Amino acid sequence: MNISDILRIAIRSIASNRMRSxxxxxxxxxxxxxxxxxxxxxxxxxxxxxxxxxxxxxxxLMVLPGEASDQGVRQxxxxxxxxxxxxxxxxxxxxxxxxxxxxxxxxVFQIVSGNQNWRTTVxxxxxxxxFIREWALxxxxxxxxxxxxxxxxxxxxxxxxxxxLFNKDENPVGQSVRIANAPMTVIGVLSEKGPTGxxxxxxDIVFLPISTARQRLMGGANQIDREAVDYILVKASSHxxxxxxxxxxxxxxRQRHGLRPAQSDDFRVTDPAATMAxxxxxxxxxxxxxxxxxxxxxxxxxxxxxxxxxxSVAERRREIGLRLAVGARRRHIRMQFLVEALVVCLLxxxxxxxxxxxxxxxxAGLAGWPAFLSPAAMVMAILFAGITGVFFGYYPARIxxxxxxIDCLRSN
Amino acid sequence: xxxxxxxxIRAGEFVAIMGPSGSxxxxxxxxxxxxxxxxxxxxxxEGQNVTRLKPDEQAAIRNSRMGFVFQSYNLxxxxxxxxxxxxxxxxxxxxxxxxVERARRMLAAVGLADRSEHWPNQLSGGExxxxxxxxxxxxxxxxxxxxxxxxxxxxxxGANVMSLLKEMIRQGTTVxxxxxxxxxxxxxxxxxxxxxxKLCAPSHHKVAVDAEPFLLTDQVRKAAE
Numbered sequence: 091m092n093i094s095d096i097l098r099i100a101i102r103s104i105a106s107n108r109m110r111s112x113x114x115x116x117x118x119x120x121x122x123x124x125x126x127x128x129x130x131x132x133x134x135x136x137x138x139x140x141x142x143x144x145x146x147x148x149x150x151l152m153v154l155p156g157e158a159s160d161q162g163v164r165q166x167x168x169x170x171x172x173x174x175x176x177x178x179x180x181x182x183x184x185x186x187x188x189x190x191x192x193x194x195x196x197x198v199f200q201i202v203s204g205n206q207n208w209r210t211t212v213x214x215x216x217x218x219x220x221f222i223r224e225w226a227l228x229x230x231x232x233x234x235x236x237x238x239x240x241x242x243x244x245x246x247x248x249x250x251x252x253x254x255l256f257n258k259d260e261n262p263v264g265q266s267v268r269i270a271n272a273p274m275t276v277i278g279v280l281s282e283k284g285p286t287g288x289x290x291x292x293x294d295i296v297f298l299p300i301s302t303a304r305q306r307l308m309g310g311a312n313q314i315d316r317e318a319v320d321y322i323l324v325k326a327s328s329h330x331x332x333x334x335x336x337x338x339x340x341x342x343x344r345q346r347h348g349l350r351p352a353q354s355d356d357f358r359v360t361d362p363a364a365t366m367a368x369x370x371x372x373x374x375x376x377x378x379x380x381x382x383x384x385x386x387x388x389x390x391x392x393x394x395x396x397x398x399x400x401x402s403v404a405e406r407r408r409e410i411g412l413r414l415a416v417g418a419r420r421r422h423i424r425m426q427f428l429v430e431a432l433v434v435c436l437l438x439x440x441x442x443x444x445x446x447x448x449x450x451x452x453x454a455g456l457a458g459w460p461a462f463l464s465p466a467a468m469v470m471a472i473l474f475a476g477i478t479g480v481f482f483g484y485y486p487a488r489i490x491x492x493x494x495x496i497d498c499l500r501s502n
Numbered sequence: 503x504x505x506x507x508x509x510x511i512r513a514g515e516f517v518a519i520m521g522p523s524g525s526x527x528x529x530x531x532x533x534x535x536x537x538x539x540x541x542x543x544x545x546x547x548e549g550q551n552v553t554r555l556k557p558d559e560q561a562a563i564r565n566s567r568m569g570f571v572f573q574s575y576n577l578x579x580x581x582x583x584x585x586x587x588x589x590x591x592x593x594x595x596x597x598x599x600x601x602v603e604r605a606r607r608m609l610a611a612v613g614l615a616d617r618s619e620h621w622p623n624q625l626s627g628g629e630x631x632x633x634x635x636x637x638x639x640x641x642x643x644x645x646x647x648x649x650x651x652x653x654x655x656x657x658x659x660g661a662n663v664m665s666l667l668k669e670m671i672r673q674g675t676t677v678x679x680x681x682x683x684x685x686x687x688x689x690x691x692x693x694x695x696x697x698x699x700k701l702c703a704p705s706h707h708k709v710a711v712d713a714e715p716f717l718l719t720d721q722v723r724k725a726a727e
Contacts, residue, residue: 095592106580412576415537416590416637417565419558495537499576 096422100430104437107402114398115438117391118478122442122471123449124384129467130450132377134460143366145283145292147223149189149326150363151336153181153343155318156356171318172356175300177346178322182218184342187335189327192219193319195303201296203255203267210251212269212296214303215323220246220280222325228252230263230278233299241301245274248293249282272306274298332361381467385474391438392478399431399486410490411498424491431483432476439475443468503699504529511678513644516671518687519680521696527680528649530696534678535568535647536560548644565593569638573650575630577622583633584609584618590641608636612666628659635666645676652686664689 104111155173178193194215201208213219216238233244247255247262256262262276283292300319326335336359343357403410410423447463454461504526511517511534521527532538533545536552537560545553547563555563564570569590577586587605596604609618612632622630631651638646648667652660667677668689679690687693695702 092595095598102580408576409578412578413589413593414561415535415564415570415576417561417593417641419561419593421558422593496532499537499572 096425096429097433099426100433103426103430104434110398110402111434111437114395114434115441117387117394118435118438118475119391119442119445121384121388121391121478122439122475123446124387125381125471125474126443126446126463126468127449127453127461128377128380128384130446130461130463131453131459132374132380133462133464134454135377136374137462138460139366142284142286143363145286146362146366147225147325149329149332150222150361151324151326151332151339152360152362153177153322153324153339154358154360155320156358172347173319173322173343174317175319176317177343178319180342180346181322181324181339185335185338187327187331187338189325190218190222191322191324192216192222193300193322194219195300195308195318195320197303197308199269199296199307201251201255201267201269203265206255208251208254210294210296212298212303212307214298214300214308216300219297219323222323225283226281228279228281229261230276232278233297238299238301240299241305242299243272243274243302243306244277244298245269246278246280246297247276248280248295250291250294251296252279269296269298270307274302336361388471388474388478392435392482395431395434395479396482396486399427399483400489402430403427403486403490406490407493407498407501410493411495411501414493414495415499420491423493424487427487427490428480428483431487432479435475435479435483436472439472442475443472446471504533504696505699507696507699507701509694509701511676513676514671514674515676515692516668516690517676517678518690518693519678519696520682520684520687520693521702524698525696526699527696529699531647531649531678531680534645535570536564561593565590566641567644569641569643569646571631571634571638571646571648571651573653575622575627575634575654577630577633577637579622582619582621583614583625586622586633587636587640589637594641604640605636608640609633611639612636626659627655628662631655631659631663632666635663635670639670639675643675645678646670648677648679650680650682652681652683660686 153173155171173193175193178191181188182191192215194213196211196213198209199212201210201212217232217235219225220232227246228249230246232246233242236242237244245267252262255267256265262279265276267274267276280293280295280297285291324335324339326332339359340355340357344355347356349356413423413426446468450461450463453459507526507530519527519530529538533540536547536555539555539560540553543553544551548567552560552563570576577583578589581589584602584605587608588601591601591604606615606618609615612635614629614632614636617625617629617633622633625633631654635651638648646667651667652663655663664686667679671677677690679686681687
């Protein structure tokens with residue numbers, strides 16, 4: 091009795107009990123399909139976060155001023171004015187681990203174009219900002235170093251601003267807008283970055299040279315120190331250099347700010363990608379959780395297989411008795427039922443895979459969830475279906491193999 | 503339950519076993535067919551002591567040396583006639599081609615060449631019994647055990663089945679037949695009568711062919727049935 095004989099017997103038996111076989115498979119189908127869908131959605135969510143981290147730009151560190159303090163009452167982080175444009179220049183020029191540093195000031199202003207208006211974040215920065223964040227242009231150009239120094243009245247706008255202020259057929263480049271009554275010329279539209287992990291629209295933003303922002307928009311706001319900046323964006327030279335750059339920035343700023351060893355930092359260096367990576371970790375936990383829920387349904391499917399196999403063994407006692415009488419060894423009977431369970435599970439797994447793929451496509455297409463089909467997860471799901479079949483099929487198969495031929499032949 | 507039953511069946515003999523219900527006919531048949539193990543006594547088959555064999559060893563002998571014909575045919579309903587006949591050969595590890603060929607020839611021998619692809623429920627009772635005889639004979643057994651093979655058949659088809667069994671004898675196969683029917687038993691060379699698990703005086707229809715002792719049960723006792 092070779093493999094093909096055993097397989098033929100198993101397939102014949104499955105085919106002749108279609109309804110029962112289908113019901114047996116149901117649990118496995120649901121299990122495998124949900125594993126495939128869950129892992130696809132999980133890795134989709136993870137890929138989205140990875141994409142968001144990438145949208146920050148690579149090796150980016152953010153330096154924020156310490157909190158302001160008024161007679162012992164501390165304000166929120168970043169409200170201090172301890173960071174200056176000079177700090178940014180020193181970081182960029184003195185530290186070999188740093189590729190670039192861009193000082194930024196920001197405020198929220200109303201932008202008016204013709205009869206349209208929009209309130210948004212306005213960022214005054216240098217041309218390095220776009221290099222650091224690897225932010226490409228959709229149209230137009232960046233501002234030049236001369237424009238940055240001279241305080242030229244030019245702005246770059248995000249995709250959202252472009253759609254809010256201008257018609258589709260209108261080219262925003264070259265258009266004139268007013269920010270806080272100062273006329274500005276749009277010189278470029280930035281490419282789309284999409285929302286951040288927390289859902290903030292990264293394209294709802296306007297950039298202009300930092301000197302322009304100081305002179306035209308924020309002059310009155312930063313009265314204590316006209317050099318103060320709200321944050322400095324830093325690009326480390328490589329991923330490995332990020333922690334070193336972090337330490338060197340801290341050391342440099344302590345030197346520049348004249349802090350004594352006992353004094354705490356009046357600034358903070360953060361790694362926004364690391365913060366997002368922490369979010370990734372939590373989505374990973376979630377997707378494992380979903381996958382384990384799916385595995386539970388595989389186990390439940392396995393138990394239902396055992397159940398139905400036991401019924402099947404009881405119903406087919408005459409067949410077992412006859413096979414034993416004509417000379418089947420116990421292992422032949424055991425193999426027959428085991429292979430039957432295995433084939434049912436693998437068939438169920440294959441159907442589950444197809445259902446899972448369609449389910450994923452449906453969810454991704456209709457609900458717009460990001461999803462990535464993982465071949466590894468599919469192989470694993472099928473493998474688990476097979477293991478389920480062998481594991482839960484073994485006990486009924488053993489019962490069948492241990493039957494007494496006389497009792498079996500006598501039963502109806 | 504059998505007590506003090508001692509008997510020899512010679513190779514090529516045609517033996518009928520008769521007796522009322524509960525007399526131990528089925529127990530004796532199960533012991534002869536190695537479907538059961540005796541609780542005491544000795545059982546020999548082809549010179550080999552087979553009293554205490556493991557289930558798989560019994561299965562091996564059943565597979566290669568014995569054939570079974572049941573009153574209720576016991577064909578597998580999900581297999582065609584020819585697949586039913588092939589069954590013993592599958593467990594004898596006979597290759598597919600040879601298996602099909604031998605099963606086909608055997609079906610032809612019982613006159614069912616044109617029924618080989620039919621399902622059991624498409625066959626009449628007589629035809630089903632002929633398929634089961636083909637199945638019993640396909641492995642060229644030394645001993646065929648037939649338990650009331652004509653019990654569910656009318657006289658004419660029963661006679662047909664009996665002539666097939668006699669054809670087996672002619673080819674040298676030993677046949678042991680259980681029956682209630684005296685006219686069926688008349689075909690046999692010898693009738694063993696059981697009553698309350700004991701042997702009654704044997705009756706010989708013919709003088710037994712002198713041959714090597716073939717099968718012997720010695721004081722077989724079955725404690726429980």
